[in-house]
Amino acid sequence: MTDIVLVNPNAYGMSQLVSWNSPNLGIAYTASALENEGIDVKIIDSNYENFDDKKTCAILEKIDPQIVGIYSSSLQLREAVKIAKNVKKSLNAKTVIGGPHISSDPNFIKRFKCFDFGFVGESEVDFPKFTNRLLHGKKEKKLIFGEPQKNLDKIPFPSYHLLSFNKNYVITTKRKTSHVIISRGCPYNCAFCTVKKPPLRFRSPKNIIEEIKLLQDEYKINSILFECASFTLNRNQVLGICQELNKEKLDISWSCSTRCDLFDEGLAKNMKRAGCYNINFGVESGSYDTRKKIGKNFDDNVIKKVFEICRKHDILTGAFWLLGFPWETRQDIEKTIKFSIDLDANLSSYAPVILYPDTSLFKFMVKRKKIKSNAWDMFVQTGIAPLSVPDGFPREAVFQFVKEAYKKFYLRREKILFAIKKLNFDAQMLKRTFQIYS
Numbered sequence: 001m002t003d004i005v006l007v008n009p010n011a012y013g014m015s016q017l018v019s020w021n022s023p024n025l026g027i028a029y030t031a032s033a034l035e036n037e038g039i040d041v042k043i044i045d046s047n048y049e050n051f052d053d054k055k056t057c058a059i060l061e062k063i064d065p066q067i068v069g070i071y072s073s074s075l076q077l078r079e080a081v082k083i084a085k086n087v088k089k090s091l092n093a094k095t096v097i098g099g100p101h102i103s104s105d106p107n108f109i110k111r112f113k114c115f116d117f118g119f120v121g122e123s124e125v126d127f128p129k130f131t132n133r134l135l136h137g138k139k140e141k142k143l144i145f146g147e148p149q150k151n152l153d154k155i156p157f158p159s160y161h162l163l164s165f166n167k168n169y170v171i172t173t174k175r176k177t178s179h180v181i182i183s184r185g186c187p188y189n190c191a192f193c194t195v196k197k198p199p200l201r202f203r204s205p206k207n208i209i210e211e212i213k214l215l216q217d218e219y220k221i222n223s224i225l226f227e228c229a230s231f232t233l234n235r236n237q238v239l240g241i242c243q244e245l246n247k248e249k250l251d252i253s254w255s256c257s258t259r260c261d262l263f264d265e266g267l268a269k270n271m272k273r274a275g276c277y278n279i280n281f282g283v284e285s286g287s288y289d290t291r292k293k294i295g296k297n298f299d300d301n302v303i304k305k306v307f308e309i310c311r312k313h314d315i316l317t318g319a320f321w322l323l324g325f326p327w328e329t330r331q332d333i334e335k336t337i338k339f340s341i342d343l344d345a346n347l348s349s350y351a352p353v354i355l356y357p358d359t360s361l362f363k364f365m366v367k368r369k370k371i372k373s374n375a376w377d378m379f380v381q382t383g384i385a386p387l388s389v390p391d392g393f394p395r396e397a398v399f400q401f402v403k404e405a406y407k408k409f410y411l412r413r414e415k416i417l418f419a420i421k422k423l424n425f426d427a428q429m430l431k432r433t434f435q436i437y438s
Helices: 025-036 055-061 076-090 100-104 127-135 204-220 235-248 265-273 286-296 300-312 331-341 362-367 374-382 395-410 413-421 426-438
Strands: 004-010 041-045 067-071 095-100 119-121 143-145 177-181 223-227 253-258 276-284 314-323 348-350
Touching: 004 025, 004 076, 004 223, 004 395, 025 041, 025 067, 025 127, 025 177, 067 076, 067 127, 067 223, 067 348, 076 095, 076 100, 076 127, 076 223, 076 374, 095 100, 119 127, 177 204, 204 235, 235 265, 253 348, 265 276, 265 300, 276 286, 276 300, 300 314, 300 331, 331 395, 395 413
Parallel strands: 004 041, 004 067, 067 095, 095 119, 119 143, 177 223, 223 253, 253 276, 276 314, 314 348
Antiparallel strands: none
16 A cells, blocks of 8 residues: 555636646655655646646545545645545545745645644654654644754755656747656745745756756656746856856756846856756736835836847746735836836736735735635635735726737737747647737
8 A cells, every 4th residue: 555645636717828837846745755764656747747636536435545634825825635535435544735825825735624734844854753743643733833944955855756758848948858856945924925025045056957867857847947036046056057057068958937027147148058948937917116115126227228238048937916006006007017018028917916824915905805715715615716806896897908908019020020920830839829818
């Protein structure tokens, strides 16, 4: 009998032109820590494979593990609860929920009895110990708090052998792609974001390059999406990664995301020379007042400058935008859409403002009685996620704003030509794009 199966539930969401598909590295790190302690572990990445809860549970029944560990962000909660309820009905297995949502709302475990245990925080240090005790019949508290590993270089690489790379893609490259995590934590505490403040920790460049070489040698990966809160947060680390990539002469192209106020021409030169082909920036709003309120306190000139630098060095750009902050007017939203078009990133991604638990924006909306404090519990029941809706607008208007933004940005001659020439869109892909955004 398998000791434990780690499940990444499906997270159904809106289609976006800026899209990628990659396995969940969080559970792969957890699996690696478990395997290091001699624990037999399997992974079902239902989000990657696009399995629904019924398909996931059918696989679990065939494996028949002693423990089912379910990772869940807030948007995966509905599926996570469905899976846990089915496990309790059909299997004699303990259920554990971990991941971002339980870490933001530890009391969730008290309200949903389908989970035997909740694990809060990072898993590599304490989750294997907890699992071993559970497998040996020891009694455990219902809520366990994981101690973070201070030195990220001591964490073993993810258990890539338990993952599939068959669907790994990004539309900006035709190469086989994988994510690589380079740091944990974030010092900025943006109003809408669940990524927590310190302990802020960074991996060494050499440790990162070792993982990339493993991916290249064992899994034929030749494109990397660096994953972290902001890639250029630690300038020395970035320059070290670039130096190591050049020294090793790896045939690797790579992409990253960062803040506009953490980027300059010196970084651009080094990153381009080391294989960087794309940088995504979290701009979020065309209004400086809104950016100040949400934790993106940089002015329009800073934003324009970094996009100019990227164009100068032939680095593709992506921009992330959020529409519908509670204080916004129709004019504010139109300003954001216009600014995004004038900025002219190669790709833009627009989304509603989701109100994640334990964020200042969530608390602000609860205080104003725009949402209830149990909004995410209700999401489990209804599938309706709590969104920021500006005063005077219906909820549906937010989605119309997003659709309008996509239409205005992408259905332009220059963007269609870019899709054909740079992204190699064929007629079918262009037709699909028109159907989504027109």
